[in-house]
Amino acid sequence: MGNHTKNIFLIGPMGAGKTTMGRQLAKRLNLEFLDSDHAIEQHTGADIPLIFEKEGETGFRKREESIIDELTRKNGLVLATGGGAVISAENRKHLKERGTVIYLHSDIKHLIDRTRHDKNRPLLQTADPAAKLRELMKIREPLYRETADIIINTGEKSIRSVITVILDKLKAYQNENNR
Numbered sequence: 001m002g003n004h005t006k007n008i009f010l011i012g013p014m015g016a017g018k019t020t021m022g023r024q025l026a027k028r029l030n031l032e033f034l035d036s037d038h039a040i041e042q043h044t045g046a047d048i049p050l051i052f053e054k055e056g057e058t059g060f061r062k063r064e065e066s067i068i069d070e071l072t073r074k075n076g077l078v079l080a081t082g083g084g085a086v087i088s089a090e091n092r093k094h095l096k097e098r099g100t101v102i103y104l105h106s107d108i109k110h111l112i113d114r115t116r117h118d119k120n121r122p123l124l125q126t127a128d129p130a131a132k133l134r135e136l137m138k139i140r141e142p143l144y145r146e147t148a149d150i151i152i153n154t155g156e157k158s159i160r161s162v163i164t165v166i167l168d169k170l171k172a173y174q175n176e177n178n179r
Helices: 002-006 018-029 038-044 048-072 089-097 107-117 128-146 159-177
Strands: 008-011 032-035 079-080 100-105 152-153
Touching: 008 018, 018 032, 018 079, 018 159, 032 038, 038 048, 038 079, 048 079, 048 089, 089 100, 089 128, 100 128, 100 159, 107 128
Parallel strands: 008 079, 008 100, 032 079, 100 152
Antiparallel strands: none
16 A cells, blocks of 8 residues: 555545545545545636536546546545546546545435535436436446445434544554554
8 A cells, every 4th residue: 555545535426425524534634635526627627517518428537537546646635536436447446556445325315415406516417316316326336335445324424423433434444454
């Protein structure tokens, strides 16, 4: 694992709280926080819906791959990834090799509640966002689980209590893997 032991990568579906939790976690651990979607927007000067509109999902995924490769090379970082980042085998490999991967798991009902009014999620701009989320989760859930070192159920817990659980599991995981 080398000098990447300090990196923490958050994966999970849109609405699972990766950005919110990531910010708090970085603060608690005194690490830098980055969000791959924000990095893509800064890099291109366009927001995610516009990138999807102009380049399609394929174009977006290409950009996401190069940003994730770049960001996971850093050290001392909490990175929130986009919900679909795990689709790419390349991304999964970089995340696994360059840090500790935490899957923020949440049930569909919570995801729908949290994403309902968010216009910044191109894949959910559909007549039936709930059906779309279920369809995405069917594909992505096994990939989240395969990539994760730690799985956290975010459920109805407060952010603070989820952060506490993450910190505890992180400590246990790192102790186990530093032997």
